[in-house]
Amino acid sequence: MEAVFDNIRVVLVRPKYGGNIGAVCRAMMNGGLTDLALVAPDPQADWEDARRRAHSAVDVLDRACRVDTLQDALGDCAAAAGTTARPGLYRAHATTPREFAPRALECARANRVALVFGPEDKGLNNRELALCTDLLRIPSSGLYPSLNLSHAVYVCAYEIFMASGSFEPEGEPTGDAAIEQRERMYALWREVMAETGFAEPEKIDHMMMGLRRIFSRGRLSDNDVRILLGLARQTLWACRRRDGKNGA
Amino acid sequence: MEAVFDNIRVVLVRPKYGGNIGAVCRAMMNGGLTDLALVAPDPQADWEDARRRAHSAVDVLDRACRVDTLQDALGDCAAAAGTTARPGLYRAHATTPREFAPRALECARANRVALVFGPEDKGLNNRELALCTDLLRIPSSGLYPSLNLSHAVYVCAYEIFMASGSFEPEGEPTGDAAIEQRERMYALWREVMAETGFAEPEKIDHMMMGLRRIFSRGRLSDNDVRILLGLARQTLWACRRRDGKNGA
Structure with a gap:
């Protein structure tokens, strides 16, 4: 060229x-x-x-x-x-x-x-x-x-x-996240909603639909899902530790 | 907009x-x-x-x-x-x-x-x-x-x-030439080839294919064909007048 x-x-x-x-x-x-x-x-x-x-x-x-x-x-x-x-x-x-x-x-x-x-x-x-x-x-x-x-x-x-066509975009460093990985992530956020009292049990399904909509609006890479999954896991851990302390 | x-x-x-x-x-x-x-x-x-x-x-x-x-x-x-x-x-x-x-x-x-x-x-x-x-x-x-x-x-x-989409190109001032108009133009250029002695009668078909190829490579508007037709007509007129003079 x-x-x-x-x-x-x-x-x-x-x-x-x-x-x-x-x-x-x-x-x-x-x-x-x-x-x-x-x-x-x-x-x-x-x-x-x-x-x-x-x-x-x-x-x-x-x-x-x-x-x-x-x-x-x-x-x-x-x-x-x-x-x-x-x-x-x-x-x-x-x-x-x-x-x-x-x-x-x-x-x-x-x-x-x-x-x-x-x-x-x-x-x-x-x-x-x-x-x-x-x-x-x-x-x-x-x-x-x-x-x-x-x-x-x-x-x-x-x-x-x-x-x-000489320009090669760098592209995403990781591929798009697979549904299985997304679902593990959503399951943890559902636990966060319950654990933190963010939503009444009967409202959680509705709020989860909102969260799914937000996270589905653009691409989600492997990396993105790892960040969101880690944040949910850590949040659950922090909530439970605090509750443990309060209960002690 | x-x-x-x-x-x-x-x-x-x-x-x-x-x-x-x-x-x-x-x-x-x-x-x-x-x-x-x-x-x-x-x-x-x-x-x-x-x-x-x-x-x-x-x-x-x-x-x-x-x-x-x-x-x-x-x-x-x-x-x-x-x-x-x-x-x-x-x-x-x-x-x-x-x-x-x-x-x-x-x-x-x-x-x-x-x-x-x-x-x-x-x-x-x-x-x-x-x-x-x-x-x-x-x-x-x-x-x-x-x-x-x-x-x-x-x-x-x-x-x-x-x-x-705000940009509107000016576009061609006239439409593309129709085949009928092109054929009248080619007929006159064939006469020019014969009249000027540009090609032997048995070679004229071959040379006309070349001319058709050249003129078909891009768009030809009404205006373009009018110019080429006018040039051929005038060339024939000039040749025949000169021949007439020479013969007089």
Whole structure:
């Protein structure tokens, strides 16, 4: 899967702010991407700020290739997805990063694929969008649809990372508890209810239904049941010891 | 749906950098969220930088509520999802923002829900995570798993926005072309192949299969077919006029 990620290039066209370029480097690495091309970055860009914001992704910044035109950055790419926020003529054909992600991965198995982002203030122009094989529109609220540059890069890298299936959740450390184990636990809690006088004998069945409902609302692992069982057992022991003392 | 979004609060615990707080405001609005709580922000935080990075989301910053403890920020919430990057004991129970998003929306129909983020350097501590009803781990590459604060907020807001179904793609401006319309278009391109001498008569069927394959690879809208049909018609007209002239 690494080789596939190596085939995905992020292209920033005329970026203005060094801080954004640095934040893009970090966002790329968060999604497993390392190939960055900078097309005619602003001569005023603050490269110290870029290094600071790149944090541990400063290698991506150092290895970024610099070219004069978007065409130079896309020459060896078989697909290029240009991002656009403005509605309009050809922009109606845009897909979302989530829709594009599986296609990007499929294409990147054998080809280089580019994700293309315009300058912070104006985005990609029509000539630049025409060079792209795909248009991406990032879903966002009507409240404020314009994304920060590094957030736009991040969500594209994130969707590709998610689509790759590379993320392995740690999962529960133990399996789900079996009914037999749960029933032993409930039996002890029923004793606690009786022993502590929490409920009259004729009400205990009803209260136990409540407790079963509460404990059945989510998953219960082996570990969870061991904790609940231990707590009930210890409670019974403490109650009986106290009663023993009082009676002595 | 707006009321649901109004019930989702972003809580930043001991944030250090004003710039990050501002970027969080913008990321929140991109996902339709506006309720921000700041728990004991760093006294050195640069609030001018926060306003600058908030851009048009400066209202979110101005209306943010400030409290001293996480407990104060969560007092009226029925669910609180704490984000964590470090693996460990209870963190193994974490879910992803994509898994949590539908549950957040369901809960936010009648309750307040919080998304909780720790300080940039250390994240939430165990005492703070214990206050949360849910733990979130944001899928990210082993290359560099640690996200910038505003990126972490953004991806949670984005996943909730995506799960809400609020995003309506513009879609194609015209419907897909019908077979009848496609066949008229192919008939004209066949004439072009013959007229221009592009292919020997016995090869034309074979070349037409190639052209059909190319044009069938993606969707073809009414508009697309009109363009291709017009181009073929005009090409035939130009060829025949030239031939007429040459012959005159």
